[in-house]
Amino acid sequence: MNEQQTTLRLLAQRLADSAGLRGKEDIQPVVRALGIGDGDAIRVGDDTAAIKVDGGWNLLACEAMLPAFIEQMPWFAGFSSLWVNVSDIQAMGGRATAVVDALWAQDAGQATLVLDGLRAASALTGVPVVGGHANLQSPHLALSVSVLGFAKQLLTSFDAQAGDQLVAAIDLRGKQHAPWPFWDAASDAPMERIRADLELMPTLAESGLCVAAKDISQGGIIGTCALFAESSRVGMTLDIDAIQKPANYPLEQWLCTFPSFGYLMAVPPKNVDALKDHFIARGISAQAIGSIDNTQTLAIRQAAQREVVRDLSRHPLTGCASSARQTLSA
Structure with missing residues (x-):
């Protein structure tokens, strides 16, 4: 085994043990305890719940901020709490309608730091905060935000097919929030640009250029893959030399970074160039970064070498794959 092969194998091993990937395993006991997933009319394991109604789908999701994150960066945690919810709606091909928040803080001063960030994200995106819950006599600081949206045409995590290409669209214009693995391409961006960018995913869904997508989340590119x-019961192999990243950003760190504006899409080869053009025209990086097959393994590739990161058929993350491939009819 040469040096390059050894390096790729070690990278695969470290990615398999990354916190973002391992953290997704927490979903399994929750799914089991609630008895949801298999056979349910509303599928579990996507970026949002999708509820069929006349003319499309109502979308519903919830996010909570990591305790250490909200303690260390309260304004950005408040901002992120709305932004990540909007991103989840986007990944489903939808447009966010409104959010509600639940906030616990020791006093009004501590709460205001968080709420200022939440208000800034609302103003930037045009998504209103319409209610929620507050407790300003709490011994700890905590925040959870829920979002409602609507999609005329749905994108899901369940419909990637063998033979599709894996396309990543990521806004590389931004800054890192060290020591957290967060790339912020939103908080300092112009409102007009952000609101136009937020039309990209719904437009692509409605155009039919792709039917399967996922927001790049806390697990980064590798965890989201x-x-x-798992949801689509397919295998994905990432070509690490094809992955675009900010200058001087270490590749391994980038693979585990939450990129703020970032989506993975499973795209039929004939549609890849047209889909990429939508993002590139907005100044957003878009590149085919991998292939999709029937192996049910997550792998990385460099030149002719391929190393498995995780065999999802033997070691599932969320346990939600059994609910995949169900009909979306009401």
């Missing part, structure tokens, strides 16, 4: 592959 694992979730995507």
Whole structure:
């Protein structure tokens, strides 16, 4: 085994043990305890719940901020709490309608730091905060935000097919929030640009250029690929030399970074160029970064070498794959 082969194998091993990937395993006991997933009319394991109604789908999701994150960066945690919810709606081909928040803080001063960030994200995106819950006599600081949206045409995590290409669209204009693995391409961006960018995913869904997508989340590209592959019961192989990243950003770190504006899409080869053009025209990086097959493994590739990161058929992350491939009819 040469040096390059050894390096790729070690990278695969480290990615398999990354916190973002391992953290997704927490979903399994929750799914089991609630008895949801298999056979349910509303599928579990996507970026949002999708509820069929006349003319499309109502979309519903919830996010909570990591305790250490909200303690260390309260304004950005408040901002992120709305932004990540909007991103989940986008990944489903939808447009966010409104959010509600639940906030616990020791006093009004501590709460205001968080709420200022939430208000800034609302103003930037045009998504209103319409209610929620507050407790300003709490011994700890905590925040959860829920979002409602609507999609005329749905994108899901369940419909990637063998033979599709894996396309990543990521806004590389931004800054890192060290020591957290967060790339912020939103908080300092112009409102007009952000609101136009937020039309990209719904437009692509309605155009039919792709039918399967996932928001790049806390697990980064590698963790999101694992979730995507598990839900669709497919395998995904990332070509690490094809992955675009910010200058001087270490590749391994980038693979585990939450990129703020970032989506993975499973795209038929004939549609890849047209889909990429939508993002490139907005100044957003878009590139085919991998292939999709029937192996149910997550792998990385460099030149002719391929190393498995995780065999999802033997070691599932969320346990939601069994609910995949169900009909979306009401």
